[in-house]
Amino acid sequence: MSAPALLETKGLTKSFGNVKAVRDVDLSIPRGSTFGLVGESGSGKSTVARLVLRLIEPTSGEIRFGETDLRALKGDKLRRQRRKMQMIFQDPFGSLNLRMTVGETLTEPQSVHGLGRNDAERRARGEALLAEVGLPAAAMDRFPHEFSGGQRQRIAIARALATEPELIVADEPVSALDVSVQAQILNLMRDMQAEHGTTMLFISHDLRVVQYMCDQIAVMYLGEIMERGPRHRIYEMPQHPYTQALLSSVPGSPKEDGKRAKLKGEIPSAHSVPSGCAFRTRCPHAFDRCKVEVPVMHQLGEGQEAACHLLDR
């Protein structure tokens, strides 16, 4: 169908004490594509990001990066693997070292991973990266606090690119930005991806942003994937009741009987995930079976899949 997967997870599960943050997540991200993870707060998106980068250990499940079994990597091998996987966060203040100049921020990861023959070469590459993200070379000698939010996010992107990664995980990279600047960064990330062929795991709670950025999308709810598939299938013919409700809750969507809300009630706590289908307490179509049986993924064509008993016909 498409390119072979660069990143693949099977049955990925993470519990924090009795909080089941991520349950049984299967992902397959084709090389060179952008894969979107959407869902409301607490659905487990950031936990998946941290698991995939091996920043935390899974409770169970597999993670493969190309031919490599990521869970088996240790020490030096893991360190070398890290060069191939970089992260961009929502708040660049949290990820940039405030005491380092932009130049140091861009050359340090190169030295750590033994890239570039000498300081001059690494610095030249730093300047080239800045040019690529639309910042002047003069920015090299300044500190993160001297830049606006959008500029800091450009620096974070340049830093992520410094090690020539194969995978970039971006966790809500534009959520803190104003729309006029958000558009600049989204375009920049799309250009970067086209230019370098980087594979991207793109996390956002903003359905419009995900639609703009991603080729494939997975919708998460309470730690599980409810539905996944190519962009056009998810946005034009969502099959899972949760995906349908999520899309029609976006402001500006048509109202039914003058009402915006398609779902009643609150998102349950991750401490007490409902039995059967995790979504059943809010699902407008829930029936007896949803309470007792966990729905399996149904194949719906073109790689679209959804976990709902209604599709069992």
Add this chain to the structure above:
Amino acid sequence: MSPLDMTAAPGAGTETKVVLEAENLGVALPIDGKYVPITTDVSFSVRRGEAVALVGESGCGKSMTASAIMGLPPRGAKVTGRLRINGRDVLDLSPKRRRALCGSEIGFIFQEPMTALHPTLRIGRQMTDTLCHNLGLSRSAAMTRAAELLDLVGIPRPKDILKGYVHQLSGGMRQRVMIALALSCDPSLVIADEPTTALDVTIQAQVLDLMEKMRREFDVAMLFITHDLEVVGDFCDRAVVMYAGDVVETATAAEVTRAPHHPYTRGLIDAVPGTGLERLVPIGGSVPQIGAWPEGCRFAPRCSRATEKCAIRPPLEGAPMPDVRCWHPLTEERT
């Protein structure tokens, strides 16, 4: 229509009664020993039963304008211009009378309910304090009313919730409590500052439905602060667009979201991803810092239509198009 055309005559028809009227409202703050303008010449009005959006990007002065209206600007602030609430000039009132007036006529809903709700006071205590103070109810009458209000905003088991604390509630439920509290003194004006920004979309939809119901039931004037143009189009009747401390455009919500006349508003719309996948058109550059606004049109350095004339500051009324602060407004409708 110009906001100045709608001055309330005492005893005017109730449907068109102007509740809030700001005229060249400005706030300046003392920074490093001198006053720096934060907002200037903010003019707009809100009528009974109407929801008016105050929309713009971060730092443009939306919350500052709200705090000036509420009579709670930061310490040392200089507030200029005119502000009328139900036809009464309020800027020259004594602080005490101002507080009394605001307490009985304005309700507030904030983005983060924890800033307005006390963490260690029971919810019932907070609600009855307000009711006793503003409406002169007895404790027990206030408690009954508080339970009614919670029921009205869709909170299950109101009596139990009244005995609890805010931190025990989810974000959506806290916002419902805020709405009940804002309406408790039967205000004529409700100011909502990003009331749904921190909520998940499915919860945001519930809270917007509730706010719409309350707005009709209580027939209040609503000033709705947001940075989300989709919410403006969905929820509001009219919109006031702000940029760098200025009102740049005032129009119906439909016009602002579909056929705006100010290049900045157009730029905002083009920057938001829609259902189409065509490349976004960002606004170049970034918002100027306070204290470093350009002399003429504050948007000029980022504007593709700017000419020499834009070195002169355009007025809101008196430039080519009424209610559009621009020398070269967009006249053709685009879709």
